[in-house]
Amino acid sequence: MEKKAKKRMSNKAFAGIWGTVLAILLIVVLVGNYFAMKYTTIITRSLGHTTTKVTTTGDGSSDNEYFKSDYSSHEELVDHETEFSKQLVAEGIVLMRNQDNVLPLESGKKISLFGIGSAKFVYSGLGSGAIDTSKTTSLKDALEAEGFQVNPDLYSVYEKSEARVGKEEDPSTYLDSVADSVKEYSDAAIVVISRNGAEAQDLTEDQLSLSDAEMSLVKYANDNFDDVIVMLNTANAIEMGWSDSRFFPNIKACMWVGYPGQEGITSIAKALTGEVNPSGRLVDTYAYDSMSAPATQIFEYGEWTNTNNEENGPKNAYTVYGESIYIGYRYYETRYEDTVLGQGNASTADSEYDYNKQVQYPFGYGISYTQFDYSDFSLTENGDNFTAQVTVTNSGDVAGKDVVEVYFQSPYTDYDRENLVEKSAVELCGFEKTGELAPGESETVSIDIPKETLRAYDYTNAKTYIVDDGTYYFAIGDDCHQALNNILAAKGYTTADGMDADGDDSLVGTYEQKEFDNTTYAKDAATGNEITNQFDYGNIQTYDDSYVYLTRNDWTGTWPTIYGEPNEKGRYNAEATEEFVQLSQNNIYQDDPDAEMPTTNSGDNINLITMRGKDYDDEEWDAILDCLTVDEMVEMVRLGGWQTMAIDSISKPMSSDQDGPAGISGELIMSDVDCMGYPNQELLAATWNKELALEFGKCIGEDGLSVNVQGWYAPGAGTHRTPLGGRNFEYYSEDTYLAGSMCANEVAGAQSKGMYCYLKHLVLNDQEQRRYGISTFTTEQALRELYLTPFEMAVKDADCHGMMAAFNGIGGIWCGASKELITNVLGNEWGFHGIIVTDYASANDGYMFIDAGLQAGTDLWLNTDSEVYKMGDVSDNATLVTALRNASHDILYTVVNSSAMNGIDENVVVKKVLPLWQYWLIAFDIAMAVIIIGGVILIVRRCRKNNKIEIVVEEKK
Numbered sequence: 001m002e003k004k005a006k007k008r009m010s011n012k013a014f015a016g017i018w019g020t021v022l023a024i025l026l027i028v029v030l031v032g033n034y035f036a037m038k039y040t041t042i043i044t045r046s047l048g049h050t051t052t053k054v055t056t057t058g059d060g061s062s063d064n065e066y067f068k069s070d071y072s073s074h075e076e077l078v079d080h081e082t083e084f085s086k087q088l089v090a091e092g093i094v095l096m097r098n099q100d101n102v103l104p105l106e107s108g109k110k111i112s113l114f115g116i117g118s119a120k121f122v123y124s125g126l127g128s129g130a131i132d133t134s135k136t137t138s139l140k141d142a143l144e145a146e147g148f149q150v151n152p153d154l155y156s157v158y159e160k161s162e163a164r165v166g167k168e169e170d171p172s173t174y175l176d177s178v179a180d181s182v183k184e185y186s187d188a189a190i191v192v193i194s195r196n197g198a199e200a201q202d203l204t205e206d207q208l209s210l211s212d213a214e215m216s217l218v219k220y221a222n223d224n225f226d227d228v229i230v231m232l233n234t235a236n237a238i239e240m241g242w243s244d245s246r247f248f249p250n251i252k253a254c255m256w257v258g259y260p261g262q263e264g265i266t267s268i269a270k271a272l273t274g275e276v277n278p279s280g281r282l283v284d285t286y287a288y289d290s291m292s293a294p295a296t297q298i299f300e301y302g303e304w305t306n307t308n309n310e311e312n313g314p315k316n317a318y319t320v321y322g323e324s325i326y327i328g329y330r331y332y333e334t335r336y337e338d339t340v341l342g343q344g345n346a347s348t349a350d351s352e353y354d355y356n357k358q359v360q361y362p363f364g365y366g367i368s369y370t371q372f373d374y375s376d377f378s379l380t381e382n383g384d385n386f387t388a389q390v391t392v393t394n395s396g397d398v399a400g401k402d403v404v405e406v407y408f409q410s411p412y413t414d415y416d417r418e419n420l421v422e423k424s425a426v427e428l429c430g431f432e433k434t435g436e437l438a439p440g441e442s443e444t445v446s447i448d449i450p451k452e453t454l455r456a457y458d459y460t461n462a463k464t465y466i467v468d469d470g471t472y473y474f475a476i477g478d479d480c481h482q483a484l485n486n487i488l489a490a491k492g493y494t495t496a497d498g499m500d501a502d503g504d505d506s507l508v509g510t511y512e513q514k515e516f517d518n519t520t521y522a523k524d525a526a527t528g529n530e531i532t533n534q535f536d537y538g539n540i541q542t543y544d545d546s547y548v549y550l551t552r553n554d555w556t557g558t559w560p561t562i563y564g565e566p567n568e569k570g571r572y573n574a575e576a577t578e579e580f581v582q583l584s585q586n587n588i589y590q591d592d593p594d595a596e597m598p599t600t601n602s603g604d605n606i607n608l609i610t611m612r613g614k615d616y617d618d619e620e621w622d623a624i625l626d627c628l629t630v631d632e633m634v635e636m637v638r639l640g641g642w643q644t645m646a647i648d649s650i651s652k653p654m655s656s657d658q659d660g661p662a663g664i665s666g667e668l669i670m671s672d673v674d675c676m677g678y679p680n681q682e683l684l685a686a687t688w689n690k691e692l693a694l695e696f697g698k699c700i701g702e703d704g705l706s707v708n709v710q711g712w713y714a715p716g717a718g719t720h721r722t723p724l725g726g727r728n729f730e731y732y733s734e735d736t737y738l739a740g741s742m743c744a745n746e747v748a749g750a751q752s753k754g755m756y757c758y759l760k761h762l763v764l765n766d767q768e769q770r771r772y773g774i775s776t777f778t779t780e781q782a783l784r785e786l787y788l789t790p791f792e793m794a795v796k797d798a799d800c801h802g803m804m805a806a807f808n809g810i811g812g813i814w815c816g817a818s819k820e821l822i823t824n825v826l827g828n829e830w831g832f833h834g835i836i837v838t839d840y841a842s843a844n845d846g847y848m849f850i851d852a853g854l855q856a857g858t859d860l861w862l863n864t865d866s867e868v869y870k871m872g873d874v875s876d877n878a879t880l881v882t883a884l885r886n887a888s889h890d891i892l893y894t895v896v897n898s899s900a901m902n903g904i905d906e907n908v909v910v911k912k913v914l915p916l917w918q919y920w921l922i923a924f925d926i927a928m929a930v931i932i933i934g935g936v937i938l939i940v941r942r943c944r945k946n947n948k949i950e951i952v953v954e955e956k957k
Contacts, residue, residue: 011943022935029928036921041641041864045656049915052646052653058907066612067754067899069705077706081676081699082263088679088696089264091401091433091687093271094256094366095278096286099245102188102227102252104274104369107147109187112154112225113139114217116168117194117233119158124259124680125235125729127199128713129660131677135262139192142269151185154178165194168213171220182224189225190272191218194233197259197729202299202768208290208723209239222248229272232256235682235729237284237720240360256282258683259729261662262676277369279401279433280686281479283733284720285328286361293331294323294550294560296722301770302564302572307581317770318574320540321778322560324549325786327721328734329363329480330424334552336481337425340488340498345556353555355481356500363735364405364428364479366686370396370439374404379474379509386449386511388430390476394437401437403688404445404476406430407483410454411470415516417553419461421468422781426484428737429453429474433689449474454513455521459780463533465521472511526796527831533780534820538811540777543577549779563777576812584775584812589851595878598885600633601649602626608650609904612896616833616889624650624892625885630875633884636891638850638869640860641842644711644835644891644900651910652892655900657711657758657837661730664703664712675703681716685732685742693742697749697757701899704755710900711835712750713804717743717759717790718766726768736786740793748798754899758837759794761806762815763787771807773814773847783810792830801834801894805858807845814847822857835859835894842868854883859890 036043044051071077095103105111113119121139124131140150157178163169175182193214195207210218221228228251230243235258243251255278257268270276290296301319326334336355338346347353376391388406407426416423430447437443454472455465473490477483482503489503490510524531540547540563550558564574576584604627611624627649636645646654659665664675676699678684684696700712716730717739725731732739747757764776764787778787794800803826805816815821816838826832838848841863850861850869861869874880895901904910 015939015943018935018939022932025928026932029925033921033925038866039864040866040915040918041639041643043917044915045642047915047917049917051912051915053911053913054653054903054908055911056908058905062905062907064905064908065902067701067705067902069702071702074706077702078676081702084695084699085261085263085676085678086267088684088687088692089257089260089267090271090276091689091692092258092280092679092683093268093276093278094280094282094686095253095368096256096282096361096366097243097252097254098367098369099252103229103255103272105148105188105272107273108149110149110151110185111143111188111190112151112182112185113158113190113192114154114221115192115194115214116158116161116163117165117192118190119155119161120165120194121192121265122165122194122196122233122259123261123265124662124677125197125199125727127727128665129199129662129680129716129727129730131261131662131665132674133262133677135677137265139265139268142265143272145266146269146273146275148269148272149185151178151181153181154185165196166207168211168217170213171217175220186225188227188229189221190229190231191221192231192233193238195236195238197235198726198768200726200768200771202726203236203724205291205724207238208236210242215242218242218248218251222250226250227252230254231268233259235259235680236725237286237290237723239288239290240286241288256280256686258686259662259680260683261679264679264683274369274398277398277400278366279368279403281364281366281403281405281688282361283363283682283685283735283738284723285332285359285363285734287332287358288360289358290723292358293327293722295321295327295331296724298322298560298562299722299724299767300562300572301767301774302562302574304576305573307576307584317773318563318775318777319767320547320563321721321776321782322549322563324551324779325422325424325782326550326552327719327786329426332359332362333480333484334423334425335555337484337488338552338555340493344552345554346552348556351556359481362479362481364477366403368396368400368402370394370398370400372396372400372402372437374476374507376444377476377507377509379511381511382448384451386451386474387446388449388474388476388509389444389446390507391442391444392434392437393442394439397439399436399438402434404432404434404447405479405483405688406447406449407475407477407480408449408453409473409475409484409487410456411468411472412552413468413470415468416456419458420549420551421456421458421466422551423456426475426480426487428480428735431688431738431741433687452521452525457781457784458518459533459539462518462522464518464531467513467517467520469513469516472513473508474511475508477507524829524831527829529828531829534824535780535783535810537583537813537820538777538783539779542811543580580812584809587849587852588813588817589849589855591877592879595882597878598882599626600881601629605649607906607908608652608892608896609901609906609908611892612901616893621889621893625889628885628888630881630884633888634871634874637854637859637884637887638861638871639863639866640837641862641864644860644895646910646912648911650892651904651908652895653900653904653910655710655895655898656708657713658709659713661714661716663700664707664709675707680729681732682729684746685738688738690741690745693745694749697746697751698753699749701750701753701755704750705753705899710754710895710898711756711758711802713758713760715743715746715757715759716761717794718761719787719790721766725766732790736789740790743790744794744797744800747794747800751798751801754902756801756834756894756898758802758804758835759791759800760804761839762791762803763806763821764810764815765806765808772845774808775812776808777811788825795826795830795832800832801897803832803834803836805836805838805853807839814853816848816858817852817856819856827857833890833893835890838862851880854880854887857886859887
């Protein structure tokens with residue numbers, strides 16, 4: 001049978017199918033190339049490719065490794081960092097309660113672990129501050145390594161559970177199945193209470209207390225065990241009233257352990273055995289009711305009804321810090337003193353204040369397995385300082401370390417009342433940690449306190465810092481409350497006057513200020529420049545003079561509420577004034593008519609390394625800056641995500657920047673070297689050990705040398721305004737002096753290894769919800785005395801060279817566009833020289849304008865997207881070119897004094913080159929071009945051939 005000839009596909013069908021395929025392939029190639037170029041920076045970093053070529057004309061004999069590692073191998077460094085992490089946790093653990101000396105436990109005890117956190121322990125927070133938790137040890141394994149026998153059946157339930165931390169499974173669904181194992185492992189119960197902190201989200205009020213399931217679990221443990229130990233695996237101060245013996249008498253001990261990082265959990269286990277004697281102290285106040293604090297009550301944000309427009313961007317949210325300076329212990333202790341003194345409507349029939357019903361564990365509190373006594377306290381005046389000295393004696397039975405805490409009280413005068421200068425009853429002003437003291441051993445501790453500590457900011461009248469006349473008290477106490485009671489005792493008060501305990505006036509010293517002083521600290525001690533109001537625009541009273549901040553002159557009459565009126569959805573609304581609306585438009589850039597065009601593209605090609613070690617104001621910087629082209633400056637400034645760009649004209653290498661506060665994260669770093677995931681900043685602060693903070697910074701710097709990272713998006717220098725803050729784990733404390741002291745030491749350590757630190761987030765970024773562009777209002781006193789202090793201490797005490805401008809605004813002006821903040825305060829007052837980088841900018845949320853930011857003093861946009869923050873042709877704009885030059889100066893000054901210059905000397909030339917992956921892309925594009933062009937040719941040839949065949953067939957017919 002003759003086969004039927006197969007019908008040939010028509011030209012139209014053939015061309016349509018294969019033309020479509022080639023068109024899709026072309027679109028894929030074009031789109032792929034677009035996004036590859038758009039995100040060049042992030043791709044290059046992810047692949048670990050270089051963008052520079054380094055050549056030398058020298059003989060290689062010069063020593064150009066300016067920052068050297070102290071370790072002969074990476075393994076040796078890892079060993080050190082592992083032991084350091086364990087020591088940090090050992091000294092940061094806070095023993096909050098130890099009834100009947102139930103702790104330490106004997107090794108070999110059979111114990112049961114309760115709570116989802118026992119198997120899903122929180123080692124770090126979430127977001128940019130997260131660490132790699134795949135290398136961590138479980139709590140069960142850590143305890144078993146110390147000889148404990150851990151209930152395997154109960155642990156297995158939690159290990160297999162789909163429940164999440166903070167979302168405990170109803171215990172009635174599984175406790176019956178493990179009842180026999182619980183009876184077997186009944187020497188002690190450890191109830192683990194865990195909470196996650198995270199970027200971009202805050203805790204809810206419910207998360208600060210136990211859920212019904214958690215409470216049922218606690219009750220079960222109390223009913224079935226004689227000895228119950230609570231372990232707080234949290235970074236937020238949750239409510240602990242339920243742990244009192246009056247509710248659950250078998251809860252005998254409570255231990256706060258924070259987030260221990262990759263290696264610290266072994267120290268937690270050792271603290272339970274007594275091999276580690278806890279010596280940490282609380283960095284936050286633990287209140288019975290978190291909502292009893294004014295700041296927590298007004299934590300929710302409101303929304304403007306008339307600011308959402310294209311020019312304004314996503315900036316319709318606001319928050320008002322109506323509590324003034326009274327956060328944390330500054331509120332609880334001050335109101336306590338006023339209750340004792342019977343002033344300021346602190347406790348009335350309608351609003352009774354009972355400290356012991358408010359505060360469970362005060363700031364600075366922590367106990368030990370031993371006892372310490374204080375003797376021979378003295379306070380002496382020594383030039384510009386006071387020196388507090390005390391002898392600490394271990395009067396207990398085991399070795400341990402103690403923390404000496406010094407607090408001061410300044411007089412609250414009629415002038416202060418009239419001019420709204422608020423004063424906390426006590427403020428931390430100094431601390432030191434002893435060495436390990438054997439039983440019976442003593443150590444004399446001396447602490448210097450600058451006289452500048454006495455100043456208070458008067459934003460209404462003097463508009464600068466003042467020192468009131470009167471008596472200043474300095475006291476030592478085991479915590480802030482005991483220190484205040486000691487001060488009250490020195491004033492002649494006792495329990496008969498309403499104190500909850502008698503104080504010890506032998507631990508108090510005084511200083512008499514003869515005259516009111518509004519001149520000594522009206523100029524900054526570091527620069528000699530004038531200090532005066534800068535942030536009136538950040539005070540809600542500028543726009544609404546009816547608003548009243550909380551004052552201790554009238555606690556009940558000025559108690560704050562959320563600004564605005566509630567709407568039907570429970571959110572608060574207010575209408576912004578026209579003045580505020582105009583101010584908050586953030587694109588507030590204005591040309592300076594007097595600006596002179598600086599020199600650019602001089603062609604001198606001076607090597608940047610020649611400026612290493614030179615002062616910021618050295619005249620030789622002009623010649624370096626003259627070399628830069630406008631395009632080089634623009635590209636360096638606007639594409640500053642995780643890097644500063646290389647510049648050919650001055651042989652500047654690229655420098656690499658990286659998150660986060662708990663260590664250099666592996667994200668975006670292609671390296672066969674892994675960096676340590678350290679305990680969180682709050683746990684570091686809880687050590688109250690400045691030497692550990694210094695070493696923490698050095699370890700980070702060593703990691704930077706290992707993976708070629710020079711800039712660190714850390715430490716977190718924010719303040720725990722409330723326990724609701726989602727990123728409290730990245731910040732140190734509710735107390736700004738403790739935070740500043742630890743931060744300055746951490747920065748000093750990192751910079752000693754050639755790493756520059758971007759302190760974050762500058763400033764008032766104390767909540768995560770609606771952080772993008774939210775308008776934050778407070779008094780200038782609160783802003784300067786609380787929220788700016790850690791940043792200021794890091795600049796003045798450690799010569800910090802970096803800051804990260806927060807997403808939010810001071811009032812209506814984005815922090816990065818605030819000339820008052822960046823130029824006037826940081827630069828002119830404090831003498832800061834370094835890089836101001838934005839927070840993450842690639843999303844381009846429509847308000848972090850580059851021209852306004854540059855004019856204010858911001859230098860670098862944390863942006864990897866080549867399509868955003870384009871400036872166009874600014875070569876004829878003297879104002880912007882000058883701003884770009886200033887930003888370049890800041891960047892170059894910081895980088896040239898960092899480890900980025902390791903390996904570079906005057907004989908070295910640095911040139912930009914294409915990263916290797918772009919050569920791969922070019923090769924791919926060529927191959928795709930060949931395929932696409934070849935495909936088109938084949939389609940055309942095939943169609944022509946078919947046409948000829950059809951013509952022949954037609955002719956034969």
